[in-house]
Amino acid sequence: MATSLTELAANIAAAQASKTRMSAQEISQAIQSAYDTLVQLKAAEDANQPLAEVGLTQADEKLAALQANPKRSIQQNKVFCLECGASFTVLSGKHLESHGLTAKEYRKKWQLGAKQGLASKAFSQKRRDTAHQLGLGDKLAASRKTRAAKQKGSGPKNAAEPLRETDAARVINIIREYKDGVSISRLVDRTGFNTTKVRNIVSIALKKGQLTRVARGAYKAI
Numbered sequence: 001m002a003t004s005l006t007e008l009a010a011n012i013a014a015a016q017a018s019k020t021r022m023s024a025q026e027i028s029q030a031i032q033s034a035y036d037t038l039v040q041l042k043a044a045e046d047a048n049q050p051l052a053e054v055g056l057t058q059a060d061e062k063l064a065a066l067q068a069n070p071k072r073s074i075q076q077n078k079v080f081c082l083e084c085g086a087s088f089t090v091l092s093g094k095h096l097e098s099h100g101l102t103a104k105e106y107r108k109k110w111q112l113g114a115k116q117g118l119a120s121k122a123f124s125q126k127r128r129d130t131a132h133q134l135g136l137g138d139k140l141a142a143s144r145k146t147r148a149a150k151q152k153g154s155g156p157k158n159a160a161e162p163l164r165e166t167d168a169a170r171v172i173n174i175i176r177e178y179k180d181g182v183s184i185s186r187l188v189d190r191t192g193f194n195t196t197k198v199r200n201i202v203s204i205a206l207k208k209g210q211l212t213r214v215a216r217g218a219y220k221a222i
């Protein structure tokens with residue numbers, strides 16, 4: 001704890017003194033009284049002991065305040081039991097059982113939503129984050145699977161299928177028939193395109209890595 005109990009007690013006494021006229025002795029007593037209360041509260045908190053059992057009026061007031069506004073029992077780093085005022089990270093079914101309640105009955109009694117987690121906000125958030133990460137993991141796994149399936153379908157198998165019959169595809173499909181390469185003049189003969197057109201198509205296909213030059217003026221498909 002960053003602030004000592006003494007400092008807290010002094011702050012409480014100072015707050016009291018700011019509201020009422022107090023003698024030096026009264027202030028001193030107020031500090032002592034606040035300190036004693038804080039020590040007991042701290043001990044009760046450390047022992048996870050129900051505050052109600054400590055028998056402090058402050059604790060009773062605190063519990064009454066929580067009961068008047070049950071949602072406040074769920075705090076950032078702890079959750080208070082609205083039956084006895086004990087604080088926990090998670091309000092367990094086992095503890096509620098000691099009050100003769102199930103979690104469902106407890107939520108209903110204190111008008112907490114049916115989905116309200118009976119745990120500190122930080123704990124619930126962490127649980128949500130974990131669930132989210134797990135959910136994300138599932139999605140990633142699913143998308144990897146889909147991608148793998150797609151690659152299987154459109155990968156090497158499809159590469160050997162004829163390209164859409166554009167002029168370029170027509171040239172390349174013909175080149176594919178010649179495992180040892182084919183000359184430009186043969187391609188001109190086969191396609192009926194002029195030499196310039198065939199050269200242009202071959203040149204682009206070379207750049208795209210679809211063809212390779214096997215000899216001067218002869219090409220084959222990759």
Ligand SMILES: [Zn+2]
Pocket residue numbers: 050081082083084085086095099
């Ligand atoms: Zn309790």
